[in-house]
Amino acid sequence: MAKRIDVSGLHVFYGDFKAVEDVSMTIEPRSVTAFIGSSGCGKSTFLRTLNRMHEVTPGARVQGKVMLDDQDVYGPDVDPVAVRREIGMVFQRPNPFPTMSIYDNVIAGAKLNNQRMPKAKADDLVERSLRGANLWEEVKDRLTRPGAGLSGGQQQRLCIARAIAVEPAVLLMDEPCSALDPISTLAIEDLIAKLKENYTIVIVTHNMQQAARVSDVTAFFNLAGTGKPGRLIEMGETNKIFTKPEKKETENYITGRFG
Amino acid sequence: MTTTTKGSATEMPGDGPPPSQKSLLTGSLPRYAAPALLAATAALAAGVLLAFGALGIAQFAVFTVIAYAVVISIASRVVENRRQATDRLVTTIVYACFGLAMVPLVSLLWTVLSEGLARLDLYFLTVSMNGVTPSMDAGGVYHAIVGTIAITGLAAVISIPIGLLTSIYLVEYGQGRLKQAITFFVDVMTGIPSIVAGLFVVALWMMIFGPGKTNGAAGAIALSVLMIPVVVRSCEEMLRLVPNELREASYALGVPKWLTVVKVVLPTAIAGITTGVMLALARVIGETAPLILTAGSSAVAINWNLFNGQMMSLPVFIYSQVRMGGAINYERAWAAALALIVVVMLLFFLARLVSRFFAPNLSR
Numbered sequence: 001m002a003k004r005i006d007v008s009g010l011h012v013f014y015g016d017f018k019a020v021e022d023v024s025m026t027i028e029p030r031s032v033t034a035f036i037g038s039s040g041c042g043k044s045t046f047l048r049t050l051n052r053m054h055e056v057t058p059g060a061r062v063q064g065k066v067m068l069d070d071q072d073v074y075g076p077d078v079d080p081v082a083v084r085r086e087i088g089m090v091f092q093r094p095n096p097f098p099t100m101s102i103y104d105n106v107i108a109g110a111k112l113n114n115q116r117m118p119k120a121k122a123d124d125l126v127e128r129s130l131r132g133a134n135l136w137e138e139v140k141d142r143l144t145r146p147g148a149g150l151s152g153g154q155q156q157r158l159c160i161a162r163a164i165a166v167e168p169a170v171l172l173m174d175e176p177c178s179a180l181d182p183i184s185t186l187a188i189e190d191l192i193a194k195l196k197e198n199y200t201i202v203i204v205t206h207n208m209q210q211a212a213r214v215s216d217v218t219a220f221f222n223l224a225g226t227g228k229p230g231r232l233i234e235m236g237e238t239n240k241i242f243t244k245p246e247k248k249e250t251e252n253y254i255t256g257r258f259g
Numbered sequence: 260m261t262t263t264t265k266g267s268a269t270e271m272p273g274d275g276p277p278p279s280q281k282s283l284l285t286g287s288l289p290r291y292a293a294p295a296l297l298a299a300t301a302a303l304a305a306g307v308l309l310a311f312g313a314l315g316i317a318q319f320a321v322f323t324v325i326a327y328a329v330v331i332s333i334a335s336r337v338v339e340n341r342r343q344a345t346d347r348l349v350t351t352i353v354y355a356c357f358g359l360a361m362v363p364l365v366s367l368l369w370t371v372l373s374e375g376l377a378r379l380d381l382y383f384l385t386v387s388m389n390g391v392t393p394s395m396d397a398g399g400v401y402h403a404i405v406g407t408i409a410i411t412g413l414a415a416v417i418s419i420p421i422g423l424l425t426s427i428y429l430v431e432y433g434q435g436r437l438k439q440a441i442t443f444f445v446d447v448m449t450g451i452p453s454i455v456a457g458l459f460v461v462a463l464w465m466m467i468f469g470p471g472k473t474n475g476a477a478g479a480i481a482l483s484v485l486m487i488p489v490v491v492r493s494c495e496e497m498l499r500l501v502p503n504e505l506r507e508a509s510y511a512l513g514v515p516k517w518l519t520v521v522k523v524v525l526p527t528a529i530a531g532i533t534t535g536v537m538l539a540l541a542r543v544i545g546e547t548a549p550l551i552l553t554a555g556s557s558a559v560a561i562n563w564n565l566f567n568g569q570m571m572s573l574p575v576f577i578y579s580q581v582r583m584g585g586a587i588n589y590e591r592a593w594a595a596a597l598a599l600i601v602v603v604m605l606l607f608f609l610a611r612l613v614s615r616f617f618a619p620n621l622s623r
């Protein structure tokens with residue numbers, strides 16, 4: 001199920017402004033890759049280009065190549081909608097659909113696409129996804145209640161359940177815990193550790209401990225200077241990045257020294 | 260300001276006590292002071308006006324409000340402090356303005372009710388004016404209700420899809436020049452006087468069908484010209500209120516854009532959209548001028564056919580009855596006005612139900 005992502009020579013632009021410059025990396029399947037780096041260095045921008053979500057932003061465009069296993073994500077005949085079914089995304093702020101119940105939120109991927117599903121199969125999918133997101137026990141008695149009535153942490157896990165219900169190969173998470181309390185954060189970190197068995201996971205985080213806890217590989221991004229594009233500085237095993245980084249810049253960032 | 264920490268509680272004139280000793284207490288008027296003062300000034304105003312033999316509701320209200328504003332400000336200034344006094348003065352002014360704004364509304368409703376109820380009965384609502392001479396004590400408004408429902412119904416059927424789709428285009432798809440142009444023309448359309456819309460349709464019908472062929476459909480088109488820009492504007496506002504995050508959430512699940520619009524954006528905004536559409540409908544349902552030009556002002560019989568012959572409507576009925584000038588005509592006009600208000604109220608009630616039905620259920 002999980003797939004490898006291969007990025008080579010990727011540049012991202014917002015209109016004339018170059019936000020990310022020349023990133024090449026390989027993201028291994030069944031692993032967690034963390035993106036760290038200072039604010040505004042293009043982590044979110046880069047992440048969104050992996051499933052072509054940046055195309056929603058007017059003026060955003062990409063140069064370079066992204067491969068999902070052996071398929072070119074930016075190939076001429078590739079449908080961005082199909083790409084997003086393969087590469088799911090969880091956002092910084094939990095965003096369950098306010099018009100839908102918890103149940104409907106989980107199967108939103110199928111429902112919104114007008115896919116008919118027998119009730120038994122839908123029930124099964126909802127339970128499986130909610131269990132997968134460690135939320136089943138908390139909500140199993142109120143599946144028909146609105147998704148917006150859950151706590152922030154529960155909502156975020158609901159969004160994760162919704163994302164895994166469409167059975168993607170890759171899951172992109174942009175600061176999924178930044179709006180959550182430590183307990184909910186822990187719940188989601190546990191969840192990530194569990195999901196890694198089946199998915200390729202990429203997570204953007206500002207929390208260094210979190211990156212150290214959950215990820216196998218860490219990629220450090222930084223700005224070349226104000227007004228300059230962000231670049232990938234260093235990528236490697238999380239252990240190594242946090243203990244013996246090769247670049248001085250990485251070490252400064254990790255230890256909290258700048259300049 | 261100096262921050263002395265003198266132990267004594269001496270008050271220096273012109274300078275407040277040092278912060279460390281600033282008292283949080285100020286004098287305050289007892290709670291019954293405001294109503295008591297109001298009652299007192301009202302009694303005073305009534306007494307003075309009586310003495311001059313000029314007691315009237317308007318004079319009484321103006322006198323009372325002014326006197327009360329003065330008295331409460333002075334009392335508050337003396338007992339409390341300056342900020343409180345200003346607060347009380349402004350509060351009085353705001354309430355007075357609110358009361359002033361309510362006067363025409365209440366008086367209008369009262370007049371329509373008291374004048375209209377006399378004639379508004381089942382008979383009046385269920386017969387037309389067919390074969391009734393203007394001064395006969397008979398006849399009713401059924402044909403006008405039929406016309407109003409048919410014409411505004413058709414206008415709604417034309418305007419709501421066009422308006423809603425235009426607003427969806429503007430918010431979800433539109434870019435660059437075309438979007439700017441459409442926005443501009445919608446603004447221009449909003450400003451078209453209703454009689455001009457009527458003239459436009461008359462000219463159009465003249466061109467297509469020849470002279471004297473205007474009918475209910477022409478009226479509906481004229482109303483659509485007025486209604487579409489209002490629908491576009493209000494729907495646009497409502498669609499913009501839908502957070503982008505919901506659209507992104509949907510895209511991230513691999514949902515195409517058009518399904519996202521239909522199944523995420525529209526349901527989220529539906530409550531606001533229905534309200535907006537209803538306001539637009541309420542705006543055109545009372546239009547008179549364009550309907551006189553198009554659907555005509557002399558129909559007396561029930562006519563459900565929008566495409567043949569003249570059609571009466573409630574506002575035009577009111578207009579033509581008032582023009583006739585007899586006492587019975589005035590009665591009919593008032594009763595029809597009341598009927599029109601009731602129809603609009605029913606529409607609003609319906610809209611509330613519809614939006615309640617569709618609205619996202621946010622209760623826990």
Ligand SMILES: Nc1ncnc2c1ncn2[C@@H]1O[C@H](COP(=O)(O)OP(=O)(O)OP(=O)(O)O)[C@@H](O)[C@H]1O
Binds near residue numbers: 042057
């Ligand atoms: N929609 C946009 N239009 C134009 N420029 C943008 C847009 N989104 C982001 N940028 C710019 O692109 C650069 C990278 O932004 P991005 O959001 O990717 O940073 P980030 O690394 O995710 O930061 P943070 O850690 O604060 O989330 C910034 O300079 C930002 O101003």
Ligand SMILES: [Mg+2]
Binds near residue numbers: 043044045174
């Ligand atoms: Mg970001």
